[in-house]
Amino acid sequence: MDETMKTEPVQELSASLEDYLEAIFNLADESEGARSKDIAEALSVARSSVTGALQALREKGLANYRPYGCITLTESGQARAAEVVRKHNILKSFFVNVLGVDADVAQQAACKAEHALGPEIISRLLSFIKYVTESHRHGRDVAEEFREFHKSRSGRKARTVEP
Amino acid sequence: MDETMKTEPVQELSASLEDYLEAIFNLADESEGARSKDIAEALSVARSSVTGALQALREKGLANYRPYGCITLTESGQARAAEVVRKHNILKSFFVNVLGVDADVAQQAACKAEHALGPEIISRLLSFIKYVTESHRHGRDVAEEFREFHKSRSGRKARTVEP
DNA sequence: TGACAAAGTTAGGTTTGGCTAACTATTATG
């Protein structure tokens, strides 16, 4: 009997809006309530684009927003944001701690891939990170072993043309 | 002195156009020259959308296309397509053979993630697959071990509320 | 060969997400 109660089928959200959600979530951690300016900066986007996105998020019931007001997320906004952030962290951790990628490359890749991978993959990825961590504690460090393997392998077949 | 010779900085390509490239590449394998109809079908898109994409690809020098003609890729079109396909296959293989994900879930995920991950990550992923394969040949199968680990772990923490 | 079906294109519309420039509100400061 409450229109907010209609069995939401976890509405689809564009990559772009997920990015805004994530940025707001991160900014709201430090200092409560994000400022439009900082969102724009975090996403390298014009301030006016932020206004547009906030309106969209409000319409979807994800952000508490009114002109000139401070920006927070609703319950469901926080839930969605937390999900995105979780994906992000799992991906980044995998890239860094398993694949041995540089932190900033990993960061960027995670930003993009977080929108592309569903729960099944993410859950297994998390599991895999744990598996690798365990392997470390149990004396045969898979990540370390792989890094060795990778090092010895890379540098091969760089020049396919020259003899 | 040849205008096709201007040091191309590997022009950026949208995810959408990469998808078209990939579809054309795959269709052109069997039967030489892809048909618009089949591209539309492969990508679940209207036929008119394919026409638009083909014009864009032609403008970028990636597809040989003229109205009503048969569709092939140029040299550089093939190169780009092959790159995309390679990413796709590496990702899928990782999802299936390392993470143990179902083939069709992996297929879908690879389709999306292939546009999000750069060469650094892809190269390490490939390396990692090889590492896992080697581990198999050397008698301690990491993939298998992980699947065990995952099985035993999943099913845990399903109900976080009930005691 | 001529007509019809299938394939392809064009025209025109929508949505999303971004931009700049100009305007308005808020905040800070002398």
Add this chain to the structure above:
DNA sequence: CATAATAGTTAGCCAAACCTAACTTTGTCA
């Protein structure tokens, strides 16, 4: 408190992708 600087909004524009509906080309076959 007045006013300048900063933050935020609005208006208007653009481009990418997609769509439907109507039209044209091509190819098939009776």
